[in-house]
Amino acid sequence: MIEEIGRFLTVLSGLKKKKQYKKAYEEFLEFLSAHLKIGEDELSPENLTLLEKKLEAGFTDYPDELAQLLMDGGELASDAGRRDVTEVLYLLSWKSYLQAEQESGAYRFNRMVEMNSLKERLALMGINV
Numbered sequence: 001m002i003e004e005i006g007r008f009l010t011v012l013s014g015l016k017k018k019k020q021y022k023k024a025y026e027e028f029l030e031f032l033s034a035h036l037k038i039g040e041d042e043l044s045p046e047n048l049t050l051l052e053k054k055l056e057a058g059f060t061d062y063p064d065e066l067a068q069l070l071m072d073g074g075e076l077a078s079d080a081g082r083r084d085v086t087e088v089l090y091l092l093s094w095k096s097y098l099q100a101e102q103e104s105g106a107y108r109f110n111r112m113v114e115m116n117s118l119k120e121r122l123a124l125m126g127i128n129v
């Protein structure tokens with residue numbers, strides 16, 4: 001799964017560079033459905049606990065990669081005007097980064113940069129983590 005996420009993040013990056021945000025968001029939703037069995041209709045704050053359970057293996061096995069995927073998806077949802085989806089994806093990304101921090105014995109500068117960025121984004125949404 002790590003390789004699939006890595007390849008997909010490269011695809012998303014390319015679409016964002018070409019300013020194809022709508023296509024990138026659609027591709028992200030398709031990836032979630034195909035690889036993580038999460039449909040767009042499930043991406044609501046009310047389903048946060050259910051989503052955490054669905055992503056449990058990812059939180060444990062590849063938390064950094066999953067966190068980056070979810071954060072990128074949150075950015076795309078924000079560009080698409082989907083604040084509710086953005087909130088859910090950012091919160092799930094935060095949980096994944098926290099899991100990575102707890103399980104890692106080493107300090108990773110890039111992770112801390114991403115976590116600080118995510119924390120600021122959530123704060124702008126009125127969510128303190």
